[in-house]
Amino acid sequence: MATADLGSIEWERSKISTQDINLLKKLGISKKQDSLRFPKEESYPSPPMEYRVSFVDHLIRGLSSPIHDFLCGLLFVYGLQLHHLTPNSILHISIFITLCESFLGVQPNWALWKLIFLLRRNGSSNVAYNIGGVVICVRPDVEYFDVQFPDSVQGWRKKWLYIHEENHDSVEHNIPPFDGNAKIRRRSWDAEASDEEKAATEALMTRIHELQNTRGQELSGIQITAYFLRIRVQPLQARKKPLWMYAGDDDVDCLSIDLPVKDLEKLVRKISSLSKKDTIPSSCGVTPYSSTNALPQNHKTASPVPPLPEGGEVEEWVVVTDDNQAASPRNKRKRGKVVDSGTSKAGASHAEEVIPNAGRKTFNPYEDALVSSGDEDEDPPIDATARTSMSRTLVVSEAQPDGDETSPPQQDTEHPTLVASPRDSSPKRARVDPAKEPAMLIGCSMTPLMEEPLMKEFIRLGTQFIGYRDYAAKLEETLAESNKCADALAIKLEQSDKARKKAEADAATVEDLRKRLHETDAATVEDLRKRLHALSKDICVDYITHHT
Structure with missing residues (x-):
């Protein structure tokens, strides 16, 4: 499947x-x-x-x-x-x-x-x-x-x-x-x-x-x-x-x-x-x-580190084999199917077997990716010579996770199959190399197209261009968002200015009304005082007249 x-x-x-x-x-x-x-x-x-x-x-x-x-x-x-x-x-x-x-x-x-x-x-x-x-x-x-x-x-x-x-x-x-x-x-x-x-x-x-x-x-x-x-x-x-x-x-x-x-x-x-x-x-x-x-005195701290690409070349990935020899990533090795319990400790209790070319099923890069050490997008081996390999059997998870990382059940690792040392005289397993496909050529040169220095430089420049283009597009989006924010702020500022002017006009109106009310109150009080004075005077005259 x-x-x-x-x-x-x-x-x-x-x-x-x-x-x-x-x-x-x-x-x-x-x-x-x-x-x-x-x-x-x-x-x-x-x-x-x-x-x-x-x-x-x-x-x-x-x-x-x-x-x-x-x-x-x-x-x-x-x-x-x-x-x-x-x-x-x-x-x-x-x-x-x-x-x-x-x-x-x-x-x-x-x-x-x-x-x-x-x-x-x-x-x-x-x-x-x-x-x-x-x-x-x-x-x-x-x-x-x-x-x-x-x-x-x-x-x-x-x-x-x-x-x-x-x-x-x-x-x-x-x-x-x-x-x-x-x-x-x-x-x-x-x-x-x-x-x-x-x-x-x-x-x-x-x-x-x-x-x-x-x-x-x-x-x-x-x-x-x-x-x-x-x-x-x-x-x-x-x-x-x-x-x-x-x-x-x-x-x-x-x-x-x-x-x-x-x-x-x-x-x-x-x-x-x-x-x-x-x-x-x-x-x-x-x-x-x-x-x-x-640390104790004379304690050595240096240790071997994983190999890194040398000279800035990262397109050709180097493979570190079992005996620390660099090999081409296109040297595929065949492995038999094994069962994995999926525990944090991987099982290795199944022997490897060599799968012959004859009668092999149709190549499926995705399915082979689960059991093969080679690149997924390569063709299956065709009419290749057998070689020796020291690779160890890899385990494959048969349990399908639910979309999140899971820890599989424990497995019996009481009798794991030990892998032979590279110096062991036991029979070596066969390794099959795929037939090389014809390389794309530039003119009459025998150099593969993708290996040409000019093509590498072109790819590098193209990658940088794409990166800068995407970066420029993001800057344009950011600038557009900033312009929208500036326009919204300008509208709010105009509305605030109108509101300020209206508030000032309302304040002037209120002050005018307050002054007029004060003046009205003062005139009314003065009139009442005069009327009260005149009334008091009339009452006094009537009183004197009445008693005389």
Whole structure:
């Protein structure tokens, strides 16, 4: 059955409440001027120049701009955009960076990340989601912190907004511009740590197990989450100092002062599965590294980071294979279908199988996207030679979510199938490469059309033109709205002037009436006085006359 890719259909008018805006203000995320912009009437994102599309639920889980280099590297390696990641996936990355910097005392370690995590497609055989279409989950054979994610993050897809991401001189420090129709392609989702990387991270994994299991000082995923939320330093933001140099409320990377306990507990419950009956830790079982708890002497902090595009080239995405060798994204690898329980720890208990070309069903790019590591828009392999592959089986979610991020049921991971080491002498699986299609040529040149430097420059200029054109259109709309407001204000000013003149005329009339009334009252009193005097005089004369 064909898989329906929702694409731009998922986008609708943003519905951010006043409560959400107040929460962002309280957390200090919107403190910097123009750091956020809220959509108006548009039902499809159209970010202004130097802005990217994000979500309220991403921001409250540790995301802020400018974006941390580790996250930029993840997006590049996995071929993703920000809106492809679910809120729980964003929280996974925030917790990992906080763990590395605050409790291991190292930069976020790429080899350690590959050892702990893998990615899976958030969808089913019938639906392939675009917004939140990728879920980061813990490998089933790894002992890691239980984060206690909520079963469902309701309505997060409807709360999108624009975050400011300034363009840097070097392209590798920029996240990809927003593309709501960008298809999710599995480039290196199953990349595992090599034997050398496993050996290099053995001490870090040992320390993680100590943090989890030291009696009386156990560290949990909720404690790590509460820690970075309380100190108000966003893990996924490019910062001036690592977290092991955190200096309290005066730290240059703090967005606001420490959260009060009441607000912290409310926020932790909002992004986790904890209820009002559960206790929220206000401190960690282990003291994190900071300016008051310095790293041990001779402690090495450098760590390998995800590869970023080099030389400003971002059109040709590089794939990091299992042995850390760069490969072309068009080298597709075949994988058999496996079943996924959809838990936060992905299952890997099914063996891989090679699907031959003969008798293959009609190619469906959307359905294959759920099980294939290649690009969705390529043709199926045709008459290709078999090669070897070290890729690991990916898991596929068969449960269809209800439109919001959900945590699938638990699965039995008691006997996971271990993947052979690249140095193992076991038989290697066959990998099929698609036949190359004839390239479009310019004149008699053998260079593909899209690889021509002139064509690349033309595409770059065209993209900039479209961006400036959209920006100019928005400015024209803003100017038109300002003109309307100015006209309305002019009309109100004219009405106010008329009302003032009428009030002044009425006041003059009232003053005239008051004077006339005063004069009338004075004349009447004087007349009455004279009449009274004359009457008194007459009475006196009559009295004298009568008695004489």
